[in-house]
Amino acid sequence: MAAGLAEFVVIANRLPVDRYIAHDGAVTWRTSPGGLVTALEPVMRRKGGAWIGWHGAPDEKLKPFEHDGLRLVPVPLSAQEVEEYYEGFSNGTLWPLYHDVIAPPEFHREWWDSYVDVNHRFAACAARVAKRGATVWVQDYQLQLVPSLLRGLRPDLRIGFFLHIPFPPRELFTQLPWRRQILEGLLGADLVGFQLPGAAQNFVRLVRERVGHKTHRDLIYLPEGRTVVARAFPISIDVNAFEQLARSENVTARCKEIRESLGNPKHVLLSIDRLDYTKGLRQRLRAFGELIRDGSIDVDDAVFVQVATPSRERVDQYRILRDDIDRLVGRLNGDVGRIGQQPITYLHASYPREEMAALYRAADVMVVTPLRDGMNLVAKEYVACRYDDAGALVLSEFAGAAAELRQAYRVNPYDINGMKAALMEAMGAEPREQARRMKTMRKTVIENDIDHWATAFLDELNFERPSHDKKMRPARGRS
Numbered sequence: 001m002a003a004g005l006a007e008f009v010v011i012a013n014r015l016p017v018d019r020y021i022a023h024d025g026a027v028t029w030r031t032s033p034g035g036l037v038t039a040l041e042p043v044m045r046r047k048g049g050a051w052i053g054w055h056g057a058p059d060e061k062l063k064p065f066e067h068d069g070l071r072l073v074p075v076p077l078s079a080q081e082v083e084e085y086y087e088g089f090s091n092g093t094l095w096p097l098y099h100d101v102i103a104p105p106e107f108h109r110e111w112w113d114s115y116v117d118v119n120h121r122f123a124a125c126a127a128r129v130a131k132r133g134a135t136v137w138v139q140d141y142q143l144q145l146v147p148s149l150l151r152g153l154r155p156d157l158r159i160g161f162f163l164h165i166p167f168p169p170r171e172l173f174t175q176l177p178w179r180r181q182i183l184e185g186l187l188g189a190d191l192v193g194f195q196l197p198g199a200a201q202n203f204v205r206l207v208r209e210r211v212g213h214k215t216h217r218d219l220i221y222l223p224e225g226r227t228v229v230a231r232a233f234p235i236s237i238d239v240n241a242f243e244q245l246a247r248s249e250n251v252t253a254r255c256k257e258i259r260e261s262l263g264n265p266k267h268v269l270l271s272i273d274r275l276d277y278t279k280g281l282r283q284r285l286r287a288f289g290e291l292i293r294d295g296s297i298d299v300d301d302a303v304f305v306q307v308a309t310p311s312r313e314r315v316d317q318y319r320i321l322r323d324d325i326d327r328l329v330g331r332l333n334g335d336v337g338r339i340g341q342q343p344i345t346y347l348h349a350s351y352p353r354e355e356m357a358a359l360y361r362a363a364d365v366m367v368v369t370p371l372r373d374g375m376n377l378v379a380k381e382y383v384a385c386r387y388d389d390a391g392a393l394v395l396s397e398f399a400g401a402a403a404e405l406r407q408a409y410r411v412n413p414y415d416i417n418g419m420k421a422a423l424m425e426a427m428g429a430e431p432r433e434q435a436r437r438m439k440t441m442r443k444t445v446i447e448n449d450i451d452h453w454a455t456a457f458l459d460e461l462n463f464e465r466p467s468h469d470k471k472m473r474p475a476r477g478r479s
């Protein structure tokens with residue numbers, strides 16, 4: 001690479017860019033909008049950082065390249081690896097297992113073998129790219145073996161890992177035939193970050209019981225004298241950017257247009273999710289449908305807009321879910337709709353950021369009711385866009401965001417009656433009450449934005465911790 005070795009390296013399953021091919025065949029890359037890139041871009045520039053990840057096309061090798069001042073290092077994946085490592089082990093085994101087994105995880109040895117191979121490739125790539133003593137930050141569940149593989153190759157590096165999704169309790173985690181390998185993989189890091197303290201505690205306890213290392217609170221003492229820290233760093237968003245967008249003239253005009261095209265109802269309810277079985281679409285749509293059917297709200301007064309961004313469409317569970325939701329929306333609209341009055345507007349599509357901001361501003365009630373979610377950034381984005389202190393947030397207690405956004409209308413998404421009551425309360429709240437809640441939530445989100453998250457993690461990662469007494473005897477572990 002022209003710029004030499006990197007002092008700061010991010011490793012994620014995907015590079016933060018998407019490729020566009022114009023009509024004349026010209027290839028351009030565009031930075032994919034996402035909090036992680038925004039948060040890490042300044043550090044990357046300051047330190048001459050590199051980002052390692054798959055570029056999105058199978059069976060293709062690309063040379064490292066520069067885009068928008070970012071140094072990008074593509075890792076190739078074969079079509080079979082996309083199927084086995086990514087769609088298989090990452091999204092068919094780990095994703096459901098880490099989300100309360102809402103869908104049954106599948107355990108296949110070929111998937112695991114592919115996961116191991118690909119993790120080796122990412123680690124080898126980082127070992128080539130990182131400067132002596134560099135800081136390397138590994139992201140998410142697709143790459144849990146990278147910390148220890150990389151440490152094996154490059155013991156001089158400082159290695160951090162952050163898990164964006166929940167980390168399950170031992171009752172679920174121990175179903176995994178490769179549980180010990182995953183725990184040992186993560187222990188290659190100096191700092192293992194989670195969204196919530198409970199997840200960090202689950203990890204520490206599993207390490208103590210299954211691997212046999214001594215632990216004290218959020219510290220894990222390895223026999224070779226190294227200490228691993230396991231701690232929560234709740235992720236956030238670029239609050240300023242969202243607020244600026246929400247305040248812009250275009251978004252203000254578009255917000256008005258959206259409300260008009262919905263027939264200017266008294267209540268606009270909104271949900272935005274990747275179409276995923278963890279997000280609780282079924283339960284919330286049922287709750288809303290019942291409110292109309294039992295006459296609690298009039299079909300002329302309320303519209304529910306559900307945006308479901310296409311996701312993982314080659315994985316079976318996701319195809320089944322899409323058909324289920326199509327049917328459910330059709331049935332509810334058929335049952336309770338009138339001519340010109342469809343209670344649910346269902347959009348299976350992806351939208352530009354301005355449209356998202358306009359939707360947030362147009363929504364009187366934002367309904368975020370996942371069955372399990374590491375954090376849920378949509379909830380924070382809604383709050384960031386409501387500079388007018390208006391609007392109500394209905395939030396699942398099983399979203400990581402519920403720990404911070406305590407003034408939301410809190411629901412258990414499995415309790416349909418409870419959800420109906422919360423929706424009614426949110427719709428009926430006085431503007432003063434809504435403003436009181438929104439102001440407090442805004443303060444929390446503004447104080448804890450994405451910069452704060454990245455800085456807190458990197459400061460902790462670079463904190464010099466003296467090595468502990470190497471003679472400390474390990475406790476007994478089971479596999």
Ligand code: GDG
Pocket residue numbers: 033164165235272273274309349350351352353356373374375376377378379381
């Ligand atoms: C994982 C964890 C954790 C969605 N539709 C569109 C669009 N989005 C954007 C949202 C938001 C992001 O995608 C979704 O983030 P979430 O946090 O809600 O959920 P996951 O995708 O499941 O993310 C989650 C997160 O990682 C971060 O650590 O919070 O728990 O599961 O930013 O705005 N953006 C655009 N068009 C869309 O149609 N532009």
